Amino acid sequence: MVNKQFLPICMNDLKERNISQLDFIIITGDAYIDHPSFGSAIIGRTLEREGFTVGIIAQPDWEGIEDFRKLGMPKFAFIINSGNIDSMVNHYTAAKKKRHTDLYSPGGESGHRPDRAVIVYCNRAREAFKNVPIVIGGIEASLRRFAHYDYWSNKVRRSLLIDAKADLLLYGMGEKTIVEMANLFKYGMSIEKMTSIRGSVYATKDISDLKDYVEVPSFETVSTDKLAYAESYKLQSLEQDDIRGKTVVQKHNDRYVVQNAPQISLTQAEMDITYGLPYTRTYHPIYEAKGGIPAIKEVEFSITSHRGCFGSCSFCALTFHQGRVIQNRSQKSIIDEATVLTTLKNFKGYIHDIGGPTANFRHRACKIQEKVGVCRDKQCMFPTPCKNLIIDHTEYLDLLRKVRVIPNIKKVFIRSGIRYDYLIYDKNTDFFEELCEHHISGQLKVAPEHISDKVLDQMGKSKQEVFDRFVKKYTETNKKLDKDQFLVPYFMSSHPGCDLAESIKLSEYINEMGYTPEQVQDFYPTPGSLSTTIFYTGINPFTNEKVYVPTEQKEKNMQRALMQFKNPENYSIVREALVKAHREDLIGSDKKSLIPSRPSKANNHPKYQGKKHSKFRSPNAESNHVSETAPRTFTKPSLKEASKPDFKTTPKHSTKRASNLSPRKRQR
Template sequence: MFLPIDKEDLEKKNIEQVDFVLVTGDAYVDHSSFGTAVIGRVLERYGYTVAILAQPEYKNCEDFKRFGKPRLAFLIGSGNIDSMVNHYSVSKKRRQKDAYTSGGKMGKRPDRAVIIYAQKAKEAYKDVPIIIGGIEASLRRLSHYDYWDNKVRKSILLDSKADLLLYGMSEKSIIEVAEALDSGIDVKYLSFIRGTTFKTKDLSSVYDGIMLPSFEEVSTDKTRYAQSFVIQSNNTDAFTAKPIIEDYGTQGYVVQNPPAMPLTTQELDDIHDLPFMNLPHPIYKEEIAAIKEVQFSISSNRGCFGSCSFCAITFHQGRIVQGRSRSSMVKEATNMTTHQDFKGYIHDVGGPTANFTTGPCDKSNTKGTCNHKKCLFPHPCKNLEINHTEYMKTLRTIRKIKGIKKVFIRSGIRYDYLLKDKNSSEILKEICEHHISGQLRIAPEHISDNTLKYMGKPSKDVYEKFVKTFETQNNKIGKEQYIVPYFMSSHPGSTLDDAIELALYLKKINYIPQQVQDFYPTPSTLSTCIYYTEMDPYSFEPVYVAKTSEEKAMQRALLQYNKKQNYDLVYKALKKAGRTELIEFLIPQKYKGR
């Protein structure tokens, strides 16, 4: 049974007043990959009544009165994606489709959805607590560079005028908040819960906090912004983080409490065992594209110690990997075989990184991850414990379940981690034999070591070693299969020479990517910090950043140098870089003889 989405549903359940109204910018999909559904089901499990206000009309506050006045709070999120990323491409052009909306229709949520929804909820019921969360709030919990405004914005807690912000994966935090509110504690006194950010004018309740540079400083001084970023980065681990405080002058302070403790395997299993319908609500008559890949996929873990510079997972889920038990995933796979739409194919068994199933070392499980170094970059840590045994056992067990034809791995393999396993050849052989179908998608992101160091990715040599190992194992099993690499253009640190190096590599291997992802500066990543400040925040050394539309276009065009529409840009790039000897080599079709 779905969670209520209208007054009629409440009446069917004999609910006179709902405890929480969950507001989301997505259509309501009752699946464990959708944060609104997870929080709703967790609250329901603990005895609280919940209603889902999905994609409300936001030009007035009437829709926010649909369920009447919630007894405890409005819980507000933008959906599974930041609303600005959802709406705009990296070139800041309006997207044509919304994968999280029925029929892909745009316009069902506003720009800066969390702020707008919070305002409308407050208009509807001035005395009901407003609690914000989800990815948009989580990554904007402190001052942050905003690509769309091209400036540093304040904490979204202040801009939304919400009472409390929950960041990260909030299953534990939301229950503590619910129990506190239910016991009669005013929301303004909820300053003690892990995984929350609150505002105050009195720091007497903050113990052992670290003062960040003030908002005035970070919004006017890029060096101070970089310093603030490093302090924040060093306080993302649940075991070692301290409260961090940001001064907003007359508006008081924003305080981030340490992250919620990571879930145990049993706790993560319990969440995936909640009674999700694994479908969009039947009110939607057209397809919701976002459910397609996850409906028959199995989430095996959360958190990631890969720490790619352009990825926000460190700030949102943290570096401590939390994995599910094999029995839990086998149970989910077995249940899938009874679904009317299941065709025998499980699209993925993975998470942020498929082949991370536990923390990087024993220390991380009890004392946290190191805040002064990364587990895999620039080289794998000597204390890294690499073991794929449990993951491979899970894959073997699932693929033997009656009714399952194939189990794919699509969420990405961290190949430098795999290569460090003493059994890497055998593991890759098994993956090639059973878990891909012609192509393996991986993300080297670039080929220039200069760019890769800013990305936090392994060197070109490591990638090429993996490619050779992949080819060797396919030869052994007699299969003709290919690696499909993802590459990114214009990442901070990538020069025109680096882009040319990548183009030459693509020419060498006779591969042109169908799609190229321009670097997208999303809130709270290391790469975005470098993009804004044009410096390495750890060393303060200057970093080249392609910011003009022309240079970004040239770097992108070099990755697809053989396309006719790119000839002029490739020619201009080669001339600008002083590499005119490459014109006939890369684009002879038009420029031969010039």
């Protein structure tokens, strides 16, 4: 059974534990959920295991400083994060509209954390206790560790270390880093001298002692020169490997921001320890009156099997945070956790997920990575799989087989996302068949994102033909198993490289499918991703090619509407887009047209009804539900090459694979 004692959150908790002063106090923008999907819980439990006392101040009132004093002054430092998500992403949609809910707050209420939470919390903590060291971490700090383009202010901002006036920034997944730092405090070292910790960033006026480092263009340069910004991003990204990576330096006025080399990856034994710590696995009972914290529902009965991703999609900042190298847990550790889940009071017999950023990436991409790190000059999957890539689902399948026979487990689902391109290249079809037979809850989510090679090249995604092969195989496999299961297509609009012509190609593809996306994700430029750099500069820093970038909101609205052309409410803007692109041939009554010649007030016009004879269908084709945080995007097979499988829209309530809002991403 799990330990039912939470980390201290108030003075009464300290008295009960006979603690006169805490070693560390974690300040976080999320409500306190003591579960291994949440960074504050992992860091707190990790420090506790090492013998340090730790308290949590969750979602403090930032209008004053009283909440920042509620646990007294920490002996060593405040550790501050914005929560599992960047606070600006948490607050605003891709259209910069205010969100009305917050899954990481009591009852899903918004307004429990400030914009740019790390900066605000640091200021208040400094006011509360002037001389206490401040350490920042989590996703907001990790992805903003260098000068970065800030979408919400539409300018380049300084390193968050400088803006927050913190003493030290920890980036990446921080268990080893936080323990090393904590032990240095225990041994009496001042934070000013902590300049050699891997996985950390510090500021200094003197770099004369540094050796073998890479200096990138300064903040002053990249804030005014987009070519320099693109070059800076490229140089930074090349050093984010724990074996090959060097120290990276960026000047900010009269100081230097120094990123030490990335922290050494966790071993399997260390991963097992992290996920075996005594979490209560739920939210603190103080939130019960408001109905709890919605974010726990997505992960309560899910299991993290690994971290990292070698897929390297351009729009995903995960490689800048977790890295390209897979770090996994042992089968025993995962089986033990699954067994624990069966003892929880709300368990109904279903494991919702066993996976990670990409479910079927369980091991390092190749043997070379184990010795010399990831390649600097090529990707593992793009544009085609590397010849050294190990494509093998055998161990993952063996794990799934073992978990699904545990007493009281009825079903084990995979919901964290399958890389279909990796799967389709596996010559052994056992995993594919058992995936369809045992591990899909009626629908499988995959994310080809687009169908235009021009756009896919900028996304770092496989060609359409690869997806066509997958859909054909998926259809054949389900037919063989006598299964009636859907594919959930995810599409993305307004990504760099996508103009109206490419958007219309995608719409024609959707029309051929007879499918209406219920959720559409607009590209969201967030710190740390290659796509954001292209968005800001108009240049792909790895190819030096100029890239078209849709920046005007009107065009973004057109691209999104084109993907939901069957919605009568979108008629005018879809027509305007087609006329602007000189594609009036798609206005009319034939089956290739997207919209009728005249608008229809009713949804019963033939152009707004899917192809009733087709197996491609949407259960709610007339819906205009648009999610700015929906999963990425997804396309269909070539109808000439594959019989049509069932396509289904994502339920309106779904938050799964919401790239920036899902706790499954382990953003810390």
